Amino acid sequence: MMATSTFQSVCVIGLGYIGLPTAAFVASKGINVIGVDVNEKFVNRINAGEVPFFEPDFAETLVDVVGRGLLTATTETPAADAYIVAVPTPFNDKHELDPSYIKSAAEGIADKLSGGELVVLESTSPPGTTEKLADYLISLRPDLTLEDGQPNSLYFAHCPERVLPGRIMVELASNDRMIGGLTPHGTEMARELYATFCTGELLLTDAKTAEMAKLTENSFRDVNIAFANELSVICDKLGIDVWELIELANHHPRVNILQPGPGVGGHCIAVDPWFIVAAAPEEAKIIKAARNINDAKPGYVIDKVLAKAYRIKNPTIAALGIAFKPDIDDLRESPSLAIVERLAGELEEGDIRVVEPHVSELPSRLAQSSNVRLQGTLEAINEADIVLVLVDHTKFKSIDRALLEEKIVIDTKGLWR
Ligand SMILES: NC(=O)c1ccc[n+]([C@@H]2O[C@H](COP(=O)([O-])OP(=O)(O)OC[C@H]3O[C@@H](n4cnc5c(N)ncnc54)[C@H](O)[C@@H]3O)[C@@H](O)[C@H]2O)c1
Incomplete structure (x- = not known):
């Protein structure tokens, strides 16, 4: 197959939170998309038009593209114009x-x-x-080349x-997208692919800069x-309300302090800065310190809760939220979940x-854990000491404050400030 400016078929490998919606968006433009995942259950559910995770308003698009035969899921990587x-x-x-997932995807593509x-x-x-x-792909397929413009060229972009x-x-x-190819033609091909479904600006660069830019945003x-988390700990020590403090400071026209919380979770902000630290360990001083400060916050919250709990006979703790951020069901790298797990122990x-x-x-x-159970909001608060x-889920904001009288409240999100 010669390099082509039109993608007849696109293969998306990894049908999670990112891959599956991307596959569906490309398919919604009339391109034949084959999604690949090692998780057979996911594959079966997707082929049945079911979204295997919670994402508002996504089901309709998935049902549409699966129903029209534009998106099919499989466990075997097929031949395609783009991956x-x-x-x-x-x-x-x-x-x-840990490069094992990328390597295994490459092994599926190679032949x-x-x-x-x-x-x-x-x-x-x-x-x-x-x-x-x-x-790695060239090592598996030495008959192909990374040089632009040959019949056996392979093109890459991040x-x-x-x-x-x-x-x-x-x-x-x-959203605007950064597109960084390993070669100019790789960048151009990727631009063409993303132009099929992206209405944001497509910002062209090289692969390494695009990789670093994404890590930089999250760092x-x-x-x-x-x-903000450091301020919250300082304020506890000094007897100052950190939420009021930040609100006051943010009235400065050029100050915009973020909100503190129980730690930093998710698979992006809590992970990506480490890749910069690993790439430049001597130079990445603030980035590393920030990671350590945020990673220490769950332990600080646990100590605070235990200090109160030890003064109560048979304390009942209502833990509001274990997702890694508000209004989602994603528990990956969640500091709230880690706090509840460690408290339980x-x-x-x-x-x-x-x-x-x-x-x-x-x-x-x-x-x-024998000392943990899932409960409804009102019941849990009523029975809690x-x-x-x-987590500041929207649903929690409407909790009647009168229910909290007589309770010890430890609010890591400033929900009721
Ligand atoms: N979720 C986000 O908000 C987000 C945002 C920006 C970037 N990212 C990045 O996108 C990437 C994917 O994240 P995600 O949230 O979609 O992850 P995810 O865990 O939801 O999905 C990954 C999928 O890949 C599948 N998989 C693993 N190895 C495979 C293989 N060899 N072949 C085929 N399928 C395989 C898994 O079964 C899983 O379904 C990560 O690098 C992440 O950091 C995620």
Whole structure:
């Protein structure tokens, strides 16, 4: 197959929060999309038109493209004109990228290539990863080349994702995208692919800069949240209301302090800065300090809760929220979940009532704890001695404040300030 400016078929590898909506958006433009996932249950549910995770307003689009035969899911990587890789990119115990998911995606692609294809890495990755992916594919297929313009050329680009879970249907199309190819033709092919469904600006660069830019965005957020979290600890010590403090300071026309919380969660902000630290350990001083400050916040909250709980006989703690941020069901890297898990282990007597309106059952580790159960909001608060706010879900904002009289309230999100 020669390099082509039109994509007849696109294969999306990894059908999670990012890959599946991306596959559906491309398919909604009339392009034949094959989605690949190692999770057979996901594949079956997708082929039945079911969204395997919570994302508002997405089901309609998925049902439409599956119903029209434009999107099919499978566990086997097929031949395609373009591949979009959206597999997990977690870090290992040294806070370095675990490349195994990307490598396994590449192994699936390798023997399907005939030359002329585009491979886009969407997964958030350390600088240089797209190049390593390309080198790995060429090592598996030495008959192909990374040089532009040959019949056996392979083209590569990095195009990181910036969507906010819960707003994917809006942001996947409208966000500006960075597109960084390994070669100019790779950049151009990727621009053409994303132009099929992106209405935001397509910002062209090289692969390494695109990789670093995505990490930089999340590190910027992390450093600023660390500043707010550090302030919250300082304010506790000095007897100052941190929420009032931040509100006052933010009246300065050029100050915009973020809100503190129980820690930083999710698979992006709590992970991505480590890739910069790993790439430049001597130089990334603030970025590393911010990670450590944010990672220490759950422990600080736990100590605060236990100090109150130890003064009560058989304390009941209502923990409001275990998702990693408001109004979603995503528990990955959630500091709130980590807090409840550790509290469950450290609480000598009493119990914890988890209130999480976005899940129907507790994750397995918590479900096995004899002193933890999932409960409705009112029941949990009524029976609690300590009300611990961990997530500012919109549903919690309307809780009648009168219910909190006589309760010890530890509000890590300033929900009722
Ligand atoms: N979720 C977000 O908000 C978000 C935002 C920006 C960037 N990202 C990045 O996008 C990437 C994907 O994130 P996600 O949230 O979609 O992850 P996810 O865990 O929801 O989905 C990943 C999917 O990949 C599948 N998978 C794993 N290995 C595979 C393989 N070898 N072949 C085929 N499928 C495989 C898994 O079964 C899973 O369904 C990550 O690098 C993440 O950092 C995520």
